[in-house]
Amino acid sequence: MGKQDSHRSQPVSGRYHDAMVRTFSGIQPTGEVHLGNYLGAFGRWAREQEPEHFFCIVDLHAMTAPYDPPVLRERVVDVACWLLAAGIDPDVSILFIQSHVREHTECTWILNCVATMGELSRMVQYKEKSAQRQSVSVGLFDYPVLQAADILLYDADEVPVGADQQQHVELTRDIAQRFNARFGETFALPRATLPRAGARVMDLQQPDRRMSKSVSSPQGKILLSESEEITRKKIMRAVTDSGTEIRAAEDKPGVSNLLDLLAATTGAEIAELETRYKGKNYGDLKRDVAESVNGVLRPVRQRYAELRNDPAEVAALLRRGAGAAREVASKTMDRVRERTGLVAS
Numbered sequence: 001m002g003k004q005d006s007h008r009s010q011p012v013s014g015r016y017h018d019a020m021v022r023t024f025s026g027i028q029p030t031g032e033v034h035l036g037n038y039l040g041a042f043g044r045w046a047r048e049q050e051p052e053h054f055f056c057i058v059d060l061h062a063m064t065a066p067y068d069p070p071v072l073r074e075r076v077v078d079v080a081c082w083l084l085a086a087g088i089d090p091d092v093s094i095l096f097i098q099s100h101v102r103e104h105t106e107c108t109w110i111l112n113c114v115a116t117m118g119e120l121s122r123m124v125q126y127k128e129k130s131a132q133r134q135s136v137s138v139g140l141f142d143y144p145v146l147q148a149a150d151i152l153l154y155d156a157d158e159v160p161v162g163a164d165q166q167q168h169v170e171l172t173r174d175i176a177q178r179f180n181a182r183f184g185e186t187f188a189l190p191r192a193t194l195p196r197a198g199a200r201v202m203d204l205q206q207p208d209r210r211m212s213k214s215v216s217s218p219q220g221k222i223l224l225s226e227s228e229e230i231t232r233k234k235i236m237r238a239v240t241d242s243g244t245e246i247r248a249a250e251d252k253p254g255v256s257n258l259l260d261l262l263a264a265t266t267g268a269e270i271a272e273l274e275t276r277y278k279g280k281n282y283g284d285l286k287r288d289v290a291e292s293v294n295g296v297l298r299p300v301r302q303r304y305a306e307l308r309n310d311p312a313e314v315a316a317l318l319r320r321g322a323g324a325a326r327e328v329a330s331k332t333m334d335r336v337r338e339r340t341g342l343v344a345s
């Protein structure tokens with residue numbers, strides 16, 4: 001067993017149980033990474049990493065939307081550089097590319113025979129994405145089953161994600177439960193964990209919509225790759241609400257988003273910020289949000305620039321991560337094959 005398995009020594013009904021929490025999460029190499037990805041997901045992955053934590057660049061998921069092959073290849077390395085720049089340490093946690101561990105596709109097929117058309121049709125992300133397209137691939141429909149395979153192969157207890165991925169993690173739990181009921185205890189049941197603030201960073205121009213790689217306009221999203229000056233301008237031009245009061249409320253989505261960004265980047269509570277900004281104006285708030293966001297991103301942006309100069313080193317780290325991930329995933333697949341009645345090869 002690899003180092004990450006050394007203290008998972010007590011099999012409980014076929015799976016391994018221990019005091020350490022096992023974590024899995026993933027990010028698609030589509031579009032450029034933005035502030036929502038950082039605050040909702042990988043900034044937190046880096047801060048909370050431990051040896052039992054698996055982080056995956058999900059290139060197979062990225063194939064469910066039209067794409068250009070050379071661009072995909074480039075983006076995988078680019079996203080890896082951002083994750084490393086954020087502080088993910090490949091000597092602590094396990095960072096790898098999904099397609100390097102073939103068990104992900106194999107497990108997906110078996111889970112396809114457990115998941116139902118009805119539950120996949122109810123996925124909000126599928127409904128939104130399929131509504132934007134003329135032709136919908138089977139891959140897009142099946143996307144959440146591949147995501148379930150990602151998570152279940154590693155017996156993950158926790159899945160740190162933004163709020164938009166919660167439904168997919170709940171589906172994963174349902175599929176795991178059904179599988180366990182049909183074939184015997186095999187998979188751990190995962191749960192999504194959300195950050196205290198920044199779980200749903202909204203588009204700066206349309207604050208009733210999530211900041212998104214594919215949908216947001218350039219003015220609506222803060223890219224990690226842009227300069228501090230551009231970030232500052234975008235925040236200063238963010239759409240706010242009528243009135244002047246600085247408080248979080250449903251009818252004030254723009255101001256609520258700015259308060260959430262400040263809470264996520266300073267650690268302050270929203271209520272505390274509302275008190276602090278009594279009598280101040282939207283301009284004051286925006287200036288402080290811009291400064292705080294740039295302050296958090298500054299070291300990440302600096303490290304990224306260094307890492308991007310050494311793609312060969314990054315590729316080597318990812319291959320090493322895949323080796324460690326495969327050790328765990330292949331054992332799970334042995335268990336799955338045995339439980340589902342496949343003849344040993």
Ligand code: TYM
Pocket residue numbers: 024025026027028029036037038039040041042058061146147150151159160161162163164165168198199200201202210211212
């Ligand atoms: P993806 O690539 O869209 O996003 C990566 C992570 O960023 C979070 N996120 C946000 N958080 C806060 N505010 C936002 N505006 C925002 N936009 C995105 C997402 O919630 C996510 O945590 N299906 C997944 C990738 C995936 C995965 C997995 C995740 C594949 N397999 C297994 C967890 C476990 C996705 O499309 O993420």
